[in-house]
Amino acid sequence: MRIVVIGGTGLVGRKVVELLQERGHDAVAASPSTGVDAVTGAGLEAALAGADVVVDTPNAPSFEDGPVLEFFERSTTNLVAAEKQAGVRHHVVLSIVGTDRLPDIGYMRAKDAQERIVRESGIPFTIVRATQFFQFIQTLADAASQGDTTILSDVLMQPIAAADVSAALAEVAVAEAVNGVIEIAGPEPLRLDDLARRLLAVRGDSRTVVTEPAAGYFGGKVDDRSLTPGNDPAITDQRFGGTTYSRWLEDAR
Template identity: 45%
Template sequence: MKIVVIGGSGLIGTKVVAHLRQAGHQVIAASPATGINTITGEGLAEAMNDTDVVVDLANSPSWEDQAVLDFFQTSGRNLLAAEINAGVKHHLALSIVGIDIMQNIGYMRAKKAQEDIIKQSGVPYTIIRSTQFLEFLKGIADQATDGNEVHLSDVWFQPIAADDVAAFVAKYALAAPINGKVEIAGPERFAMYEVVAQYLRHANDLRKVVPNGKPSYYGGEISHKALVPAGQAELGTINFEKWWSNQLQKV
């Protein structure tokens, strides 16, 4: 099959491209750097020629409310229009667990808008909603740091390794579209502050994690269970300790 991976040079994209090429498929790792731009439309029509599956892993360079909404709406519409013209048979997008109940956060509103555009397009689709990545733990700690303290919520958190995310994305890209969504998550559930504290200990980072009791995420108040699957989900196999060990091997 010919598969186009939008965002093919990113954290998840590079891994997905590797999986699919190893399985013997023709894969285009699409990004503005390779002349394929979902915002301007550059290179989209050519990339879609004879394409069977499109995997959309594009992400907004800005988290500002209006900018991120504009990004996902523009990118989604341009991409799906090109797919319709080319007769693409399957559109797969990576989304986020819990976006329906976090619509007070601009990024989650934008991801919901992206999902709605996909559902209304008429292109057969699969939406994979993922929990947050283990690779985000440092960023979560950094944005919550005040002096030598990291003030974090006690909301439930079930982070998944990027390697597991990529394996799930590749699996569903090669399967028939489900015209619905599936949820994926890591194998372990923590309070958010607990797993960040664990990460900092392993990294020999002396910052102190302080649970603040506020159910929030990136500035928005959320329910304690918003970031974890509400029902059945496919679980990755890489727990925190295995993930950390893998990070050390890459150094």
């Protein structure tokens, strides 16, 4: 099976390519560094020639509302057009748990637009919504820091190791399209402020994490259902990664 991984040199995509190749598939990475730019369409036709499946994992270079929406709308529109021309039989897209519940967050609106384009493309699809990656907790802590203080909400999350997301995507890529949404989350619900507190402690970071429920998430209002799995009745399937946060922290020092 020939599988093209858009964003295949990134954190998640690179591991998806490796896993598929280990299983004997003709999996290739497609990203600007390999000459494929989904935003401009450059290199897409050649990259998708003969492809059976596309796994769509790129991340936007900017989180600002306008640029991120433009990135996902343009890249996904170009991608599905190229897939139709190439006869691709399955489009797998990586999205985020809570995408359809947080319209006041620009990044979520952009991912919702991406999902809509995929749904309406006519190409068989599977949307894989993952919870927040363990790897992103540092970014959240840094963005919320003012000097030696980090101000974060205590919102409930169920974060996941990026490697577990890659493993799930590799499984979905070789299965039949579900034409629906699969959720994947970590094995345990945890609170954002505590996640940051534990990470900073492990890394010897002296910043103090202050809990402020009104701090929200990326400027949006959230509650304990916003970022956790199992709160959308339209979900086709639910899966859970096996890596606990404690285990991941052992390698995050």
